[in-house]
Amino acid sequence: MGGVCSRKRDQLVNEDIIDRVVSGKYCKSGSSKWLGASFSRAAVDIEQGKRKCPSLMELCIYKIREDLNKYSTFSMLPRDISQQIFDDLVYSQCLADVTLEAFQDCALQDLSLGEYPGVDDFWMDFVSSQGSSLLLVDISGSAVTDSGLIHLRDCTNLQDLNLNFCGRISDQGLEHISGLSNLTALSFRRNNAIMAQGMSVFSGLVSLVKLDLERCTKIHGGLIHLKGLTKLESLNINCCNCITDADMKPLAGLTNLKSLQISSSKVTDYGVTFFKALHKLALLNMEGCPVTTKCLESLSALDELLFLNLSRCNFSDYGGEKFARLCTLKVLNLGFNEISDAVLVNLRGLTNLESLNLDSCRISDEGLVNLTGLQNLKYLELSDTEVGSNGLHYLSGLGKLESLNLSFTVVTDGGLRKLSGLSSLKSLNLDARHITDSGLAALTSLTGLTHLDLFGARITDSGTGYLRSFKNLRSLEICGGGLTDAGVKNIKDLSCLTLLNLSQNNHLTDKALESISGLTQLVSLNVSNSRITSAGLQHLKKLKNLKSLTLESCKVTANDIRKLQLADLPNLVNFRPE
Amino acid sequence: MKKEDTVKLISAEGFEFVIDKKAAMVSQTIRNMLTSPGSFAETEHGEVTFPEISTVILEKICQYFYWSLQYASGKETEFHIEPELTLELMMAANYLHT
Numbered sequence: 232m233g234g235v236c237s238r239k240r241d242q243l244v245n246e247d248i249i250d251r252v253v254s255g256k257y258c259k260s261g262s263s264k265w266l267g268a269s270f271s272r273a274a275v276d277i278e279q280g281k282r283k284c285p286s287l288m289e290l291c292i293y294k295i296r297e298d299l300n301k302y303s304t305f306s307m308l309p310r311d312i313s314q315q316i317f318d319d320l321v322y323s324q325c326l327a328d329v330t331l332e333a334f335q336d337c338a339l340q341d342l343s344l345g346e347y348p349g350v351d352d353f354w355m356d357f358v359s360s361q362g363s364s365l366l367l368v369d370i371s372g373s374a375v376t377d378s379g380l381i382h383l384r385d386c387t388n389l390q391d392l393n394l395n396f397c398g399r400i401s402d403q404g405l406e407h408i409s410g411l412s413n414l415t416a417l418s419f420r421r422n423n424a425i426m427a428q429g430m431s432v433f434s435g436l437v438s439l440v441k442l443d444l445e446r447c448t449k450i451h452g453g454l455i456h457l458k459g460l461t462k463l464e465s466l467n468i469n470c471c472n473c474i475t476d477a478d479m480k481p482l483a484g485l486t487n488l489k490s491l492q493i494s495s496s497k498v499t500d501y502g503v504t505f506f507k508a509l510h511k512l513a514l515l516n517m518e519g520c521p522v523t524t525k526c527l528e529s530l531s532a533l534d535e536l537l538f539l540n541l542s543r544c545n546f547s548d549y550g551g552e553k554f555a556r557l558c559t560l561k562v563l564n565l566g567f568n569e570i571s572d573a574v575l576v577n578l579r580g581l582t583n584l585e586s587l588n589l590d591s592c593r594i595s596d597e598g599l600v601n602l603t604g605l606q607n608l609k610y611l612e613l614s615d616t617e618v619g620s621n622g623l624h625y626l627s628g629l630g631k632l633e634s635l636n637l638s639f640t641v642v643t644d645g646g647l648r649k650l651s652g653l654s655s656l657k658s659l660n661l662d663a664r665h666i667t668d669s670g671l672a673a674l675t676s677l678t679g680l681t682h683l684d685l686f687g688a689r690i691t692d693s694g695t696g697y698l699r700s701f702k703n704l705r706s707l708e709i710c711g712g713g714l715t716d717a718g719v720k721n722i723k724d725l726s727c728l729t730l731l732n733l734s735q736n737n738h739l740t741d742k743a744l745e746s747i748s749g750l751t752q753l754v755s756l757n758v759s760n761s762r763i764t765s766a767g768l769q770h771l772k773k774l775k776n777l778k779s780l781t782l783e784s785c786k787v788t789a790n791d792i793r794k795l796q797l798a799d800l801p802n803l804v805n806f807r808p809e
Numbered sequence: 810m811k812k813e814d815t816v817k818l819i820s821a822e823g824f825e826f827v828i829d830k831k832a833a834m835v836s837q838t839i840r841n842m843l844t845s846p847g848s849f850a851e852t853e854h855g856e857v858t859f860p861e862i863s864t865v866i867l868e869k870i871c872q873y874f875y876w877s878l879q880y881a882s883g884k885e886t887e888f889h890i891e892p893e894l895t896l897e898l899m900m901a902a903n904y905l906h907t
Contacts, residue, residue, distance in 0.1 A: 284880040287873045287907045291899035294890045301892060308896065312903055 292319045299330060306336040310364070313337040321347055331357040338364035345393060346372040352379035359385040371395035371418070377404035388413055395420035395443075402429025409435050418443035427453035434459055441465040445492075448473060455481045465490040469516065476502035487511055494518035494540070500525040507532060514538040518564070524550030531556040542566035542588065548573045555580055566590035566612065572598030579604055586610040590636075596622030603628055614638045614660070620646025631655055638662035638684070644670035651676045658682035662708075668694030675700040682706040686732075692718030698725065708732040716742040723747060734759040734781070741767030748773055759783040759807075765791035772799040779805040816843065817856040818871065820864040830855075832874035837906035862901045869898055870905065 285293075295302065295316055305313040317334055320326035321344060328349065339361045344350050350373035358368060359382035366388060376399040383389065389411050394400055401424035408414075409432035417436065419425060420443060430453035433439070439460050444450055444467065451473035457463065458481045466488060468474055474496035482488065483505040491506070494516050503526040506512065512533050517526075518540045527550070530536060536559050546568035554577040557563075563581070565574075566588045575598040578584070584605050595617040602608065608629050614636045623646040626632065632653050643665040650656070656677050661670065666688035674680075680701045691713035698704070704725050714736040722731070723746045731753060733739060739761040747753070748770040756777060764786040771777065777800050780792060789808045796803040816833045818826045834840040842857055859867060869890070876888050890898060 284877050287870065287877075287902035287905075288899060290873075290888055290890060291895050291902060294892070294895050295899075298892050298895070308900070309903070312899060 288315070292316055296320060296323060296325050299325060302333055304333050304335070306334075308337070310338050310340070314339055314341060318343065324348070328353060335360050337361070340364055341367045343367065343369045344373070345369040345395075350375065352376055355379040355382035358382055362386065363388050365389055367391040369393040371397065371420075373397055374399060377401055377407070380404040380407040383408055384410060386411070390414060390438075391416040393418045394422075397422065400424065402426055405429040405432045408432065412436065413438055415439060416441040416443075419447060420444070421446040423448050425450060425453075427451065427455070430454075430456045433457055436460070437462070439463055443467040444471065445469045447471055451475065451478060454478045457481055458484065461485065462487060464488060464511075467492045468496065469494040471496055474498060476505075479503070479505040482506070483508060485509065489535075490514040492516035493520060496520055498522070500529075503529045506530065509533065511535055516540040517544065519543040521545070523547075524553045527553035527557065534559055536560060538562040540564040542568065542590070544568060546570055546574075551577050554578055557581065558583065560584055561607075562586040564588040565592060568592055571595075572601075575599075575601040578602070581605065582607065584608055588612040589616060591615040594618060596625075598622075599625040602626070605629070606631065608632055609655075610634045612636045613640060616640055618642065620649075623647070623649040626650065627652055629653065634658040634682075636660040638686075641665060644673065648673040650674065653677065654679060656680060660684040661688055662686035663688060666690075668697070671697040678702065680704060681727075684708045686710045689713055692721075695719070695721035698722060701725070703727055706730040710735040712736055712738075714739060716740055716746070719743040719746045723749060726750065726752065728753055729776075730755040732757040734761070734783075737761055739763065741770070744768075744770040750774065751776065753777055755779040757781040759785065761785055763787060768792070768795045771795060775800065776802060778802050781807045783807050815855070817854075818867060819856065819858040820862055820867040821860050822864050824864040824867070826867060826871050828871050828874065832871070832878060835874045835877045835907055836870075839905065859901075861904070863897070866894065866897050866901050869894060870901060870907070873902075873907070 292315060296319060305316060313334065317339060320330065331354065335357070342358060342361070342365065350370055352375055355375060358365070362385050365386040368383070368386070368389060371393045372395065375397055380400065384407060390413055392408065392411070392414060395418050400422065405425065412435065414436050415438050417439060425447055426449045430450060433456045437460065440462055442463060442465070446469070448471065450471060463485050464487050469492045472495060474493060476498055479498055479502040486508060488509050489511050491512060491514065495518065498517070498520050500522050503522060507529050510533060513535050515536065515538070522544050524546060536557065539557065539560055539562070542564045543566070546565065548571055551570065551574035554574065558581055560581055561583050563584060563586070567590060571593040572595055575594065579601050582605060585607050587608060587610070590612050591614070594613065596619055599618065599622040603625050606629065609631055611632060618637065619641040620643045623642060627649045633655050634657060638660045640663050642663055644667055647670045651673055654677065657679055659680060659682070662684050664687055666685065668691055671690065671694045675697050678700055681703050683701065683704060683706070686708045687710065689711050690709050692715055695714065695718040698721055705727050707722070707725070707728060707730070710732060712735055714733060715738045719733065719739065728750050729752050731747065731750070733743070734757045737760055739758060741763055743758065744763060744767040751773055753774050754776050756779070759781050760783065763782055765788065768787065768791055780803060782792070792806045796806070814830050815827050816830050818828065818833065830843070834843070839857060873888065879886070
């Protein structure tokens with residue numbers, strides 16, 4: 232099952248870097264992020280750390296940042312320039328409340344202050360001074376209170392308002408935004424104070440296209456106020472366990488809905504019947520809802536349905552034949568259900584499928600024969616299933632396959648030969664304890680591989696020799712304990728690497744760091760649980776793109792790393808120990 | 810420098826800066842002016858006038874062009890900007906798309 236210790240933490244660190252588009256593998260309750268898990272991880276890549284020449288614009292903006300106190304106002308500048316200066320100051324965290332005055336009459340359009348430290352009611356005066364030019368306000372994670380929202384009344388053209396994680400906002404605050412009839416996007420994630428009564432203002436927000444109320448605990452009964460919002464295309468009420476079937480009724484007439492997310496709610500098959508007329512519905516997320524295959528009857532008439540997430544719904548094989556009618560589907564997530572090969576028979580006709588997730592289902596080798604016709608499959612998730620080497624034979628014809636996850640399965644080296652013809656493969660997860668060096672040997676033809684996860688596989692130094700074929704590798708994880716410094720030498724020419732995890736190879740010494748000292752594209756490095764010491768840190772000096780460094784359980788202290796950060800690695804934002 | 814490889818950039822006050830074409834093309838705006846067929850008179854004479862850009866600023870911009878080519882070839886140095894020039898320089902950079 233998902234690994235313990237440093238692996239999970241690595242994944243969290245990677246999340247920071249990949250900007251919260253999570254892999255989904257370890258995020259067991261990542262319902263609202265599941266789309267990230269549906270497609271090839273290769274498509275979601277860590278930012279390539281290439282350094283291009285800064286433009287003159289950028290140089291000037293940095294200069295302004297340096298001399299900030301020399302400027303009393305930017306109102307003489309064209310708006311798009313003052314907007315860029317503002318955005319840069321937010322990005323570099325140089326914007327203080329005293330600086331706000333300089334932007335008073337700049338007619339800014341965009342105030343993206345999400346999670347910016349110190350934003351409170353005092354800032355709202357500045358927000359309202361931008362008046363009718365303001366199109367977007369993001370004050371998520373701020374300390375703004377209900378009375379702070381009064382200032383938004385002047386922003387009559389506001390289209391996009393993000394109040395996620397604003398713990399001080401309640402029904403009273405909603406009152407103050409009731410007049411914003413140009414609002415198209417509104418977001419109130421994780422709010423425990425908004426209730427049905429306050430939500431009555433939504434009925435006046437007639438332009439609303441996108442509404443996000445994820446993790447709001449008290450909104451039961453409030454969706455009735457959405458009834459007339461016929462322009463609504465996207466509604467997210469994931470993880471609102473107060474939501475029941477009754478709350479689905481008012482959605483029945485919202486025929487422009489394209490995306491509906493109700494994961495971890497109490498909606499049952501009966502609630503899903505209200506979706507029958509939502510003919511434009513393309514995405515439906517019901518992860519963790521108490522539904523059964525019966526709900527598929529309500530969905531079979533929806534010919535635009537492309538994405539369906541039914542993971543953790545306690546599905547059994549019973550009624551599995553109903554899947555056969557969902558032939559428009561491109562993405563199907565059935566992870567963590569008690570389904571077996573019998574259900575897979577019904578997926579044979581779903582030839583539009585590009586992504587299929589069967590994580591932790593009771594699927595075995597024979598079940599995979601039903602996938603041979605799914606020629607559009609790009610992403611296949613078989614982690615924690617009973618699939619072994621024989622099953623891989625059925626995958627050998629899937630010419631478009633880009634991402635395959637066989638972690639925690641019983642596949643062996645012999646089976647991997649069947650994958651050698653899948654030239655489109657970019658991402659391969661072979662974190663399985665029967666995989667050894669010979670398995671790697673069988674894969675050297677897959678020169679397009681960019682992500683290779685061999686976390687718990689039994690790879691030794693001789694196996695690393697085969698890695699040289701993967702010249703495009705960006706992400707590599709080998710944490711089985713079998714590597715020594717000699718093996719790491721074979722990695723030193725993989726110049727595209729941005730993520731490298733060699734943790735738990737406790738024979739590695741500072742010499743290993745010497746070998747990788749030239750991998751200047753590295754953004755994330757983990758060599759925890761090894762014999763690395765602080766003397767080895769000098770080898771990391773050239774890794775200017777490094778943002779994350781993990782050296783837990785090594786003879787390295789947080790101070791050692793901090794010194795390295797100050798002297799040589801300005802981009803290092805995450806490090807452990809800290 | 811051969812004439813075919815150079816362009817002439819003229820400031821508001823009439824000062825002429827003769828620089829390598831390669832340097833001038835660092836600016837997307839100048840690049841478009843010099844390469845698009847027939848739409849600009851500039852292509853014929855290899856001259857561009859900037860009535861809104863002062864001499865001091867235009868000089869600084871030319872310095873930036875050469876600095877940028879040097880940077881791209883691996884020599885990364887600092888580009889110094891006098892504080893009193895910053896705002897004007899920024900507006901010119903915006904116009905020149907550079």
